[in-house]
Amino acid sequence: MNQYPLWKYLLILAALLAGLIYTLPNFYGESPAVQVSPLRTSLKADAALLEHVGNVLKAANLNSELVMLDGNSVKARFADTDSQLKAKDVLVAQLGEDYVVALNLLPRSPQWLTKLNALPMYLGLDLRGGVHFLLQVDMNAALSKALEAATGDIRSALREQNIAYSGVSRDGKVLLVKFRDAGARSKGEAEIKQRFSDFALNSADERGEYNLLVTLKPEAEKHIQDSAVQQNLVTLRNRVNELGVAEPVIQQQGADRVVVQLPGVQDTARAKDILGRTATLEVRMVDETHQASAGAAAPFGTEMFKDREGRMLLVKKQVVLTGERINDAQPGFDNRTNEAAVHINLDGVGARQFKEATRENVGKRMAIILFEKGKGEIVTAPVIREEIGGGRVQITGQMSTVEAQDTALLLRAGALAAPMEIIEERTVGPSLGAENITRGFNSTKIGFIMVALFMMVYYLMFGTISVLALTANLLLLVALLSMMQATLTLPGMAGIALTLGMAIDANVLINERIREELRNGITPQAAIHAGYDRAFGTILDSNVTTFIAGIALFMFGSGPIKGFAVVLCLGIMTSMFSAVMISRAIVNLIYGRKARLTKVAIG
Amino acid sequence: MEFFRIKHDIPFMSYGRYTTAISLVTFLFAIFFLSTKGLNFGVDFTGGTVMEVHYAQSADLAKVRAQLAETGLPDALVQNFGSSYDVLIQVPFKQNFAGAKLSEQVMAGLRKQDASVEMRRVEFVGPQVGKDLIDNGELALLLVSLGIVGYLWLRFEWKFGLSAIIANLHDVVIILGFFAFFQWEFSLSVLAAVLAVLGYSVNESVVVFDRIRENFRTMRKAEVSVIIDNAITRTMSRTIITHGCTQMMVGAMLFLGGETLHYFAMALTIGILFSIYSSVLVASPLLMLFGVSREDFIKPEKTETEEVLP
Numbered sequence A: 001m002n003q004y005p006l007w008k009y010l011l012i013l014a015a016l017l018a019g020l021i022y023t024l025p026n027f028y029g030e031s032p033a034v035q036v037s038p039l040r041t042s043l044k045a046d047a048a049l050l051e052h053v054g055n056v057l058k059a060a061n062l063n064s065e066l067v068m069l070d071g072n073s074v075k076a077r078f079a080d081t082d083s084q085l086k087a088k089d090v091l092v093a094q095l096g097e098d099y100v101v102a103l104n105l106l107p108r109s110p111q112w113l114t115k116l117n118a119l120p121m122y123l124g125l126d127l128r129g130g131v132h133f134l135l136q137v138d139m140n141a142a143l144s145k146a147l148e149a150a151t152g153d154i155r156s157a158l159r160e161q162n163i164a165y166s167g168v169s170r171d172g173k174v175l176l177v178k179f180r181d182a183g184a185r186s187k188g189e190a191e192i193k194q195r196f197s198d199f200a201l202n203s204a205d206e207r208g209e210y211n212l213l214v215t216l217k218p219e220a221e222k223h224i225q226d227s228a229v230q231q232n233l234v235t236l237r238n239r240v241n242e243l244g245v246a247e248p249v250i251q252q253q254g255a256d257r258v259v260v261q262l263p264g265v266q267d268t269a270r271a272k273d274i275l276g277r278t279a280t281l282e283v284r285m286v287d288e289t290h291q292a293s294a295g296a297a298a299p300f301g302t303e304m305f306k307d308r309e310g311r312m313l314l315v316k317k318q319v320v321l322t323g324e325r326i327n328d329a330q331p332g333f334d335n336r337t338n339e340a341a342v343h344i345n346l347d348g349v350g351a352r353q354f355k356e357a358t359r360e361n362v363g364k365r366m367a368i369i370l371f372e373k374g375k376g377e378i379v380t381a382p383v384i385r386e387e388i389g390g391g392r393v394q395i396t397g398q399m400s401t402v403e404a405q406d407t408a409l410l411l412r413a414g415a416l417a418a419p420m421e422i423i424e425e426r427t428v429g430p431s432l433g434a435e436n437i438t439r440g441f442n443s444t445k446i447g448f449i450m451v452a453l454f455m456m457v458y459y460l461m462f463g464t465i466s467v468l469a470l471t472a473n474l475l476l477l478v479a480l481l482s483m484m485q486a487t488l489t490l491p492g493m494a495g496i497a498l499t500l501g502m503a504i505d506a507n508v509l510i511n512e513r514i515r516e517e518l519r520n521g522i523t524p525q526a527a528i529h530a531g532y533d534r535a536f537g538t539i540l541d542s543n544v545t546t547f548i549a550g551i552a553l554f555m556f557g558s559g560p561i562k563g564f565a566v567v568l569c570l571g572i573m574t575s576m577f578s579a580v581m582i583s584r585a586i587v588n589l590i591y592g593r594k595a596r597l598t599k600v601a602i603g
Numbered sequence B: 001m002e003f004f005r006i007k008h009d010i011p012f013m014s015y016g017r018y019t020t021a022i023s024l025v026t027f028l029f030a031i032f033f034l035s036t037k038g039l040n041f042g043v044d045f046t047g048g049t050v051m052e053v054h055y056a057q058s059a060d061l062a063k064v065r066a067q068l069a070e071t072g073l074p075d076a077l078v079q080n081f082g083s084s085y086d087v088l089i090q091v092p093f094k095q096n097f098a099g100a101k102l103s104e105q106v107m108a109g110l111r112k113q114d115a116s117v118e119m120r121r122v123e124f125v126g127p128q129v130g131k132d133l134i135d136n137g138e139l140a141l142l143l144v145s146l147g148i149v150g151y152l153w154l155r156f157e158w159k160f161g162l163s164a165i166i167a168n169l170h171d172v173v174i175i176l177g178f179f180a181f182f183q184w185e186f187s188l189s190v191l192a193a194v195l196a197v198l199g200y201s202v203n204e205s206v207v208v209f210d211r212i213r214e215n216f217r218t219m220r221k222a223e224v225s226v227i228i229d230n231a232i233t234r235t236m237s238r239t240i241i242t243h244g245c246t247q248m249m250v251g252a253m254l255f256l257g258g259e260t261l262h263y264f265a266m267a268l269t270i271g272i273l274f275s276i277y278s279s280v281l282v283a284s285p286l287l288m289l290f291g292v293s294r295e296d297f298i299k300p301e302k303t304e305t306e307e308v309l310p
Helices: A006-023 A047-059 A081-096 A111-115 A139-160 A184-193 A216-242 A268-276 A349-360 A400-411 A431-482 A490-519 A526-557 A560-592 B010-035 B061-070 B099-113 B126-155 B157-184 B188-218 B223-257 B258-289
Strands: A030-040 A066-068 A073-077 A098-108 A132-138 A167-171 A176-181 A199-206 A208-215 A250-255 A257-263 A282-284 A302-307 A313-322 A326-333 A340-346 A367-374 A373-382 A390-394 A420-428 B048-056 B077-081 B083-092 B118-125
Touching: A006 A431, A006 A560, A030 A047, A047 A066, A047 A073, A047 A349, A066 B083, A073 A098, A081 A098, A132 A216, A132 A268, A139 A167, A139 A176, A139 A184, A139 A208, A139 A216, A139 A326, A139 A349, A176 A184, A184 A199, A184 A208, A208 A216, A216 A250, A216 A257, A216 A268, A268 A420, A268 B099, A282 A349, A282 A390, A302 A373, A313 A349, A313 A367, A326 A400, A340 A349, A340 A400, A349 B061, A367 B099, A367 B118, A373 A400, A420 A431, A420 B126, A431 A490, A431 A560, A431 B118, A431 B223, A431 B258, A490 A526, A490 A560, A490 B188, A490 B223, A490 B258, A526 A560, A526 B126, A526 B188, B010 B223, B010 B258, B048 B099, B061 B077, B061 B083, B061 B099, B099 B118, B118 B126, B126 B157, B126 B188, B157 B188, B188 B223, B188 B258, B223 B258
Parallel strands: none
Antiparallel strands: A030 A073, A030 A098, A066 A073, A132 A257, A132 A420, A167 A176, A176 A208, A199 A208, A250 A257, A282 A313, A282 A367, A302 A313, A326 A340, A340 A390, A367 A373, A420 B118, B048 B083, B048 B118, B077 B083
C-alpha cells in the first residue's frame, strides 16, 4: 500500500533536477561588469557595437572575461573592480555621448546555465544598495495647464470667426465664456463644439448676460491625466539614462504616482537634481548664410548645435518661441500625403508668435532645440512652406513612424507635463545592503540547522526524512524565485525563514499521526498509510488560511512587503509538494517494499 | 524520544471559565494600553525622515544634536542604533521643509563636523504615503479576516469560522497591546508580521477543529466537551513541536537578523506564543459557547421505513 507509481517518482525527480539547475546560479556570485546601452531608439545594440566594444577593450589591454549582447545593451564582465572602472573610462572616451556606460554586476554562472535562462535571484534595493523614489504627479496642475491653454484657443477661435464675445475667464475647472447676445452665443457654441471635442458646453444666463460654461468631459480629463503621467515617465527615463544606472526601474504606480529605483546609486543629491530638472525647448531660425563646420567657431550671433544624426547646424541666437508655448505634440499622419508627421499644438500667445515668424521666413528652415543640462540638441529642423496661423503646426518629410513618435516625445519632454514631487525616498548604502544579506542568510541558516537537529533527534528516521523534504522545499523555493526573477528583499529573506519554519508543521503533523496510529496497535505499513492520509486534509486547510493572508499582503502591501508576500505564497506551494509528496516518496522507497515490516524508526 | 506521553485526556473544557477569564483580562489590558499609550507608529505611517549614519569611531550624540539644531531641526530624535558607531536620526514631517531635500542638508551639516560620517540609510515618507499605508493595512486585515472566516465556514461550519477568527483577532490585539505597552516602533514590516500571524495562527485552530470533526464521527457516544478535550490532548504534542520549530527560525531572526528584522521577529514571537494559547483555550471554549453539536457534521440518518412497492 505504500508504493508510488513510477511516474510520481519521475515527477519528483524532474522537479528536484529543475530546482537544482535554477538554484545553482545563486552560488556563483557576481562579478563587476560594464554595460553599454544606446541613448536613442534609433541606435541599436548589435553585433557591430559588440565588436567595437570588444576592440576598444582589447586596445586598452583590458582583459574582459566575457563580452556579450544582452537585450539592447552590450555587457562586459571583469575579474576585478579595478579593470571595471578603467574599462568604463576607456569606453566613455571612445564611444562618445550616444551611449550610456554604466557599472553593473553580472552573474558569474557558466554559459550553459545562462543559456537555460537560469539566473540568480534579483536582489532588491535593501540588499544591493541604491535609491528608491516615489514621485507624485500633480494632476491639478496638468488640468490647469490644459484649461489655461484652452482659454487662449477659444479666444482666438472666436476672434477668427468674428463672433462677438465679451470675455473668457477660468474659475477652477470651469471656463466661462461671456457673449453679448443670444445669437452670438449660439454661433459661438457651435464653433466651440466643432473645434474642441474635449469639452462639454452648458449655457447659463444671468441678469441679461449670455454665458457659456465650458468644462472638460470626464474622458478628456482622464486622457489628460494619463498622458501627463506617460509624458513624465518618458522624461524621467531620458534623465535616468544620463545617470548611467545599469538597471533602473521607472514605473507607474496607481493613477498618479511614479516609482523610480536606481540600484547602486549612492549620490542621491545628484539623482534628485537630475530627476527634478526641467528641460527647455526653443524654436530658432537656422542661419543659412554661413556653412557649419565642426571645430570652427560659430559666426557672431549664431550658435552651433548637433542634430540627432550628429550633423552640425548653425542656428541664430534669437529665440522665436519657447517650449512653454507648446501644449502638445503627437505623432500622426499627414491628411493628404499620408506621410508620418508630428502634430504640434501651440497656445494662443505661441500661435501669434509663430504666425509672425513663419510669415517672415517662408522657404527658410527653423530649428527646434531641446536644452538639457545647458546643452542643446536639435530635435528637428523643417523648412517653412507657408505662413502658419491658428497654433496648429505639422512637421512632415522623410520621417518614419518611429521617428515621428521619437520627435513628438522629445518635443513633449521639453517640459514635464505636470510638476512632480518626491513623496517617498528610501536609500540604502552598499555596506548596509551587504550586511543585510549576511544577516538574512545567517539567521536562515542557524534556524534551519536547529530545526534539522531537533527533528532528527526527536523523530529519528522519519525526522531525517522530514529534514530532506525541508531541504527540497528550500531548493524549490529558491529555484522558483530565481526562475520568476522575483525581487528578493530583506523581508523576503525573512519570508523564506518563516515558511521553512512553518513548512515543518506538515511533517510534524504526519509524524505525530503515524506515532499515534502505531500506538493504537496497527501495523507499521498501515500506520504510515493512515498517517499521511489523515494528515493531508489538515495540512491543506491550515495552508490555505496562510495563503489567504499572503494574497492579501500581496494585494495591499507595497515594496518590501510585497516581496515577503510573494515568498510566503510560493513557499506554501512548495512546502505542500515537498512535505507531502517528496517525504512520502522517500518513506515509500525505504519502507514500502518490505512486506513484513515490524518496526519503524520514528522515536 | 517523546515529550508528551499523556495517558488521559486533560479536561480543558472544564477550565474554560478560568482560561476565558485570563484571556479576557489580557485582552482588556491590551485595549487599555492601545487606547492610553497608543502605537508608536514608525516613519512609514507618520511621514518624516529617518537616517542611519555610521561613524568611524564612537559617535558623540550631543554634538550630532547640536549640529542638527543648527540646521534648524531642534526636535530631531537622535539615538544610537545597534552599536555606538551607528546613529539613528528621526525627524518628524514638517510642512515648511522640502521633505526630500532634508537628508542632504543634514548630511552636509554632519560632514562639516566629522568627515568620516557615512550615510547608511535614508527613509523619507511623505504624509500622503503614510495615510495610504494605514488604509491599505486596514483593508488587508479586513480581507484576511473575511477570507479566513469564509474558508472555515466552507470547510467546517460557521461556528468554527467565527470562533477561530475571534481567537486570532484576540492574538492580533494582544500583539498590538505589547507594541503599545513597550512603545516599540510599529513599522510596515511589523504590520506584515501581524498579518502573517493571523494566517499562521489559524493553522492551530484548524488542526484542533479537524480533530474535533473527526472525533464527532468516531466517538459516537461521547459528550461534546469530552470530544473537544480529546482532540486538544491528542494534538497538543504536535502543537508544541510545530511552534517550537517555527520559533527556532523566528528566534534566529530575532537575535541574528539585525535591527530591521528585530521587531518583525518580535511580533511573530508574541503571535506564536499567544496563538498556542488562544487556539486551544479560546477558540475551543467559544466553539462550546456557540453550541457546536454532532448534527453540524453528521446528518441524522433517515429511519428506514418499510415501503410497499407495486
